[in-house]
Amino acid sequence: MMPHFSYKTSKKDLQRRGTLDTPHGSIQTPFFMPIATRGAVKQVTIDELKGLGASIILSNTYHLFQRPGLEILKKFNGLHSFMGWDGPILTDSGGYQVFSLSKMRKITDEGVRFQSEIDGREIFLTPESVIETQLTIGSDILMVLDECPPWPCTREEAEKAVKRTIAWATRSKVYFEKRMKQKRIAPEKRPLVFGIVQGSTFLDLRKRCVEELSKLDFDGYAIGGVAVGEGMEDKQTIIKAIAPLLPADKPRYLMGLGKPEEIVFAVQNGVDMFDCVIPTREARHGQLYVRKGAITKKSFYETIKIGNEKYKFDKKPIDPHCPCYTCTHHSRAYLRHLFSINEGLALRLATLHNLAFYLDLMKELRK
């Protein structure tokens, strides 16, 4: 079996730099994945993503399954050719949707029954079906189906979710290996599959989850169920305690996070991979990131609400030191104007800038 991941630790802390091999190329860690839930990073073209320094993007099995649907994805031989992105793609399993769309779901040991929020039809996800769908998508990194309990939750609920997550992870891995054998995939074409650690804020449950998942020898390990409502302290406690326990020779992925300082903190604790809606979603709502200084400083950035009245006459770019298209072409006042007249260009320019901020931050963390 080929080595998918190699890394070096920095002198201080647990921080590491590495290279992760995928069927669509090798990429440097730590990295941030812009989110393309439905096969598009909102507002941004493929070339722009590459120009910004994105090496991998994230999409979502549950959403793609509904639209465009597997028939189209099969005809196109997967998502890469359908959307025109030839770099690596990680797909979330839909496990998070168990949590975020919880009004419309029913979980059993067998799987998750959803009522589609689009057309109302019933969708039944199992660990096996989710792996199969991700193989159809042609994902480079597959995530297993997990159960992400809400916060707060009781110890009993968390324990139940952990047990189910482990059981599902086992089934996922078995099914994945079976399919790899059947398909006779060459080692370098073989996608990666990641396990997901749950356990809410109960560290002993999380540790047990890590131990059980480690036995299954996944290609990488994710910390899930973080940033679901708990406070900063809980988040830090989980990251600090759990990240170093994950197998060191495999990439570590902190799912769904986060704010810039959370990413920095996690990288310093040995996490390699991130995704988050924050830069893209907040951009669409006019909240933009401005770099203030070195990462070592406590407040190395600030956010501005470009819609605020105080920017009405502001001739400065969003961030004078930012090399992105938006900052090299337009003023805050113009951006504010575009937002106030509800012009689509506003969303585009804002998204380009926030992604530049995040991806530049990752570049710096890889130095």
Place this chain on the structure above:
RNA sequence: GUGGCCGUGGUGUAGUGGUAACACAGGAGGUUGUGGUCCUCCCAUCGCGAGUUCGAUCCUCGUCGGUCACC
């Protein structure tokens, strides 16, 4: 000039003898394995003056403004 009708926030509309509701606009927050369409909060001494009343945005009179009809 005479008669009718109407004057409520930036705009358009509700409403009640116990100091005002809604939408949009405006202002300020929020957003963590995606909500461009989402959430929260703020923004009116009800044209002006007087009277009746415990209390008037509401009733009465006057006044100013708008509008329609008639002379």
